[in-house]
Amino acid sequence: MDVLWLLVVGLLFGGWLALDGFNIGVGLTLPWVTRPGAERRLALTAVGPFLLANEVWLVATAGVLSAGFPEAEGRVLSGLYPVVAVLLVSWAVRDAGFWFRSRGVSDTWRRTWEGAITAGSLGLAVTSGLVIGNLVGGVPDGRPGIGILDPLALVCAVAVTGLLALHGAVFLGLRLPVANGAAASALARRLVLPVAGLGLLTVLLALPLGGLARPWPALAIGIVALAAVAGTGRALAAGRTGVAFTFTTLAGLLTVLALGVGLAPGMLDQAAAHDSLRTFGKMALPVLPVLLLMQAWLWWIFRRRVDRDSVAFF
Amino acid sequence: MALDLARLQFAVTTSLHFLFVVLTLGLGPIIAVTETRFAITGKPVFERMTRFWGQIYVINYALGIVVGLVLEFQFGLNWSGLTHFAGDVFGPSLAMETLVAFFVESTFLGIWIFGWGRMPRWLHALVFWVVLAGGYASVFWVLVANGFLNHPVGSVRRGDHLALTDFGALLSNISTTHAIEHIVSVVLLAGGLFVSGVSAWHFRKGTGDTELFRRSMRIGIVFAFLGGFLVAQTGYPQLDMVKETKPVEYAAIWRGDVNAAQAQAVAQFGPGDYRPPGWIDASFQTMSIIGEIFEYFFWVPLVFLIRNWFERRRFIQWTLMILIPVPFVAAIAGWLTREVGRQPWIVYGQLKTADAASPVSAGTVLTSLILFTAVFLALAVVDYALIARTARRGPDGVVLGAAFGAVEPPGSPSADELPLRL
Numbered sequence: 001m002d003v004l005w006l007l008v009v010g011l012l013f014g015g016w017l018a019l020d021g022f023n024i025g026v027g028l029t030l031p032w033v034t035r036p037g038a039e040r041r042l043a044l045t046a047v048g049p050f051l052l053a054n055e056v057w058l059v060a061t062a063g064v065l066s067a068g069f070p071e072a073e074g075r076v077l078s079g080l081y082p083v084v085a086v087l088l089v090s091w092a093v094r095d096a097g098f099w100f101r102s103r104g105v106s107d108t109w110r111r112t113w114e115g116a117i118t119a120g121s122l123g124l125a126v127t128s129g130l131v132i133g134n135l136v137g138g139v140p141d142g143r144p145g146i147g148i149l150d151p152l153a154l155v156c157a158v159a160v161t162g163l164l165a166l167h168g169a170v171f172l173g174l175r176l177p178v179a180n181g182a183a184a185s186a187l188a189r190r191l192v193l194p195v196a197g198l199g200l201l202t203v204l205l206a207l208p209l210g211g212l213a214r215p216w217p218a219l220a221i222g223i224v225a226l227a228a229v230a231g232t233g234r235a236l237a238a239g240r241t242g243v244a245f246t247f248t249t250l251a252g253l254l255t256v257l258a259l260g261v262g263l264a265p266g267m268l269d270q271a272a273a274h275d276s277l278r279t280f281g282k283m284a285l286p287v288l289p290v291l292l293l294m295q296a297w298l299w300w301i302f303r304r305r306v307d308r309d310s311v312a313f314f
Numbered sequence: 315m316a317l318d319l320a321r322l323q324f325a326v327t328t329s330l331h332f333l334f335v336v337l338t339l340g341l342g343p344i345i346a347v348t349e350t351r352f353a354i355t356g357k358p359v360f361e362r363m364t365r366f367w368g369q370i371y372v373i374n375y376a377l378g379i380v381v382g383l384v385l386e387f388q389f390g391l392n393w394s395g396l397t398h399f400a401g402d403v404f405g406p407s408l409a410m411e412t413l414v415a416f417f418v419e420s421t422f423l424g425i426w427i428f429g430w431g432r433m434p435r436w437l438h439a440l441v442f443w444v445v446l447a448g449g450y451a452s453v454f455w456v457l458v459a460n461g462f463l464n465h466p467v468g469s470v471r472r473g474d475h476l477a478l479t480d481f482g483a484l485l486s487n488i489s490t491t492h493a494i495e496h497i498v499s500v501v502l503l504a505g506g507l508f509v510s511g512v513s514a515w516h517f518r519k520g521t522g523d524t525e526l527f528r529r530s531m532r533i534g535i536v537f538a539f540l541g542g543f544l545v546a547q548t549g550y551p552q553l554d555m556v557k558e559t560k561p562v563e564y565a566a567i568w569r570g571d572v573n574a575a576q577a578q579a580v581a582q583f584g585p586g587d588y589r590p591p592g593w594i595d596a597s598f599q600t601m602s603i604i605g606e607i608f609e610y611f612f613w614v615p616l617v618f619l620i621r622n623w624f625e626r627r628r629f630i631q632w633t634l635m636i637l638i639p640v641p642f643v644a645a646i647a648g649w650l651t652r653e654v655g656r657q658p659w660i661v662y663g664q665l666k667t668a669d670a671a672s673p674v675s676a677g678t679v680l681t682s683l684i685l686f687t688a689v690f691l692a693l694a695v696v697d698y699a700l701i702a703r704t705a706r707r708g709p710d711g712v713v714l715g716a717a718f719g720a721v722e723p724p725g726s727p728s729a730d731e732l733p734l735r736l
Contacts (some may be wrong), residue, residue: 020325021461035721038638038722041722042718042719042722045718048423048424048427048428049425049427049429050421050424052379052420052421052424053420053421053424054418055383056412056416056417056420056421059383059386059412059416060413060416060417062386062387062390062412063386063408063409063410063411063412063413063416064409065411065414066389066397066401066404066405066408066409067401067405067408067410068405068409070397070398070401070402070404070405071398073389073390073394073397073401074389074393074394074395074397074401074672075394076389076390077387077390077391077394078390078391078392078394078672078673078674079503081391081672081674081678081682082678082681082682083513084387084390084391085391085682085685085686086683086685088383088384088387088686089685089689091380091383091684092380092383092384092689092690092693093689095379095380096376096380096693096696099373099376100376100696100697100700102713102721103373103700126397151440178658181384213529233338241712252429260568264529268732270398272401272402272405273402273477273478275477275478275479276400276402276403276405276406276478279478279481280405280406280409280410282571283406283410283414284409284410284413284414286404287413287414288413291413291417291421294417294418294421295421296424297425298421298425299700301425301429301432301433302428307718308717308718308719309431309717309718310428310717310718311427311428311429311430311431311432311715311716311717311718312713312716312717312722313372313427313428313714313720314611314714314719
């Protein structure tokens with residue numbers, strides 16, 4: 001039962017990184033791949049339907065963590081207090097940017113909230129990278145400030161930021177009209193090599209500096225994630241944006257899988273009592289397939305590229 | 315010091331969240347009814363009503379969501395003692411809230427906002443009913459968690475933590491069920507008074523759109539009548555519940571003998587001060603005075619509907635406008651009474667708030683308190699200004715459901731380059 005719940009936590013957190021990851025990436029790359037005005041709003045329209053549905057995966061991660069691994073949740077969140085606090089504020093600023101940007105008409109108003117989207121996305125990317133980097137160092141023991149900014153965490157933060165920017169740029173290339181998505185695809189092609197390099201550096205640093213309970217399988221999965229980044233480069237070069245997006249999504253999922261496999265023994269020690277997990281399982285497990293179907297329906301409705309007929313709210 | 319700051323942080327974020335959530339929950343049923351009438355009749359006025367109130371709903375939703383995100387994480391951040399002590403009992407209901415309520419609500423709200431014209435109108439209306447059901451399911455699960463803190467049933471002490479013994483008892487906790495009835499009443503009242511108050515403003519200013527605001531006024535007043543009636547009916551039973559579950563708080567707010575209740579608590583829990591802060595009495599009085607107004611006068615708004623008096627009588631319009639903030643004040647006052655009245659306990663009779671704080675320094679908590687408060691207050695001010703502007707502009711200024719080509723008309727060079735259809 002506890003292994004199952006660890007898989008659910010992994011699925012939710014991995015889902016968040018892979019899905020909200022492209023919202024964040026769009027926010028990061030927005031000023032560089034779209035022209036101000038209508039084109040920028042078109043990019044916001046492209047991610048619009050997915051914003052709420054993607055970010056909710058992290059809320060669900062926290063929820064399931066509090067039920068399945070309450071001890072670990074308390075330790076991770078309070079142990080990484082400053083990082084989590086900045087993550088939450090960045091999240092609020094990013095969302096407010098999306099919500100408020102098109103509610104006013106003046107250039108200043110729109111530029112301000114576009115800035116909020118980019119700044120919030122940068123904060124989210126860096127802090128989620130720091131959280132992952134710190135977890136590679138092992139589950140925190142609840143005392144704050146232990147190695148929050150050690151070299152491994154910092155390199156990991158830059159690597160995750162790069163990966164999410166790549167992911168977002170590929171998404172824009174996939175969902176903007178072909179003519180408007182060209183700049184995003186071009187940026188994505190330029191990002192592949194640096195992201196792969198930073199990823200490799202993270203994996204190499206994790207060997208001497210990491211504190212994973214099971215480092216070798218985690219490293220092997222990390223290498224596969226790097227291969228997915230390389231695959232993105234090849235797909236982009238061949239002009240196959242859909243395949244490239246699949247590869248960047250995989251890279252995000254594999255990153256979390258590597259982390260989960262590496263942390264599993266320590267996490268399982270902190271699982272909730274068996275009875276609680278079973279009660280919770282009876283209620284929650286049947287719901288999970290329904291949730292995935294709902295998300296699939298959302299993707300089906302909004303599967304095409306945006307155009308002038310797309311509903312714009314953001 | 316860190317403890318007080320963490321409590322203040324929780325109070326600020328929860329109160330802000332609650333302010334916005336009250337309107338979300340109150341507007342939701344009105345929009346659902348309106349869109350269903352549009353789906354059935356196809357009359358344009360119902361579509362315009364849905365979009366107008368829907369745009370206000372969505373703008374208001376923004377703050378509910380961003381502040382709510384922080385709440386979900388705050389238990390782990392500031393109260394890791396609580397997750398350690400009661401996580402096995404308290405965690406599942408919070409997790410269910412995120413999975414069966416918030417997850418569904420978010421996914422379907424995205425479909426609703428961006429799915430106009432992408433599906434048959436009955437399906438679009440149905441999507442909103444799912445959003446609404448998600449919101450009310452949140453109320454249920456959050457109050458299961460909160461009811462447990464106020465009246466810990468279904469669990470037993472095992473070593474240094476609580477173990478879950480009876481999940482059913484958690485779901486039928488009187489502290490939970492009583493709170494749900496009362497909160498549902500107050501949100502219906504708030505939603506109804508908001509809609510009738512904004513409509514009254516439009517009649518007062520003579521902005522036109524008479525049919526839309528006449529229909530809005532009617533539905534708003536019907537909801538305000540229902541909510542106003544229920545709010546007092548569900549309010550008094552709260553007192554019996556508090557008397558049974560939190561006797562010291564009952565003595566503090568209901569002219570009881572606080573010292574006797576304190577002595578009894580000492581006999582039960584050992585030496586200590588079990589009295590909640592004295593100011594909750596003021597908070598309780600604020601709520602109950604407002605409640606009494608509705609207890610006696612809940613039917614008055616129905617009189618305003620006779621021969622559409624609200625369209626001509628300025629004093630009626632003025633009354634409805636000043637009533638808009640009243641349920642919000644009562645809701646916050648009531649929430650403070652319930653939560654502060656539980657002090658010094660975080661889990662009543664089981665764990666003191668002082669023993670639940672995370673081992674973080676006061677400086678860390680203070681920094682995050684300042685950061686959260688500054689950012690959220692600024693965003694709340696902007697959000698309320700946007701809601702007020704949207705409400706004043708009326709249905710013609712609404713963009714909810716509009717196509718990109720309509721909101722970014724050709725003219726700017728970059729807009730002209732966009733392809734029409736792919």
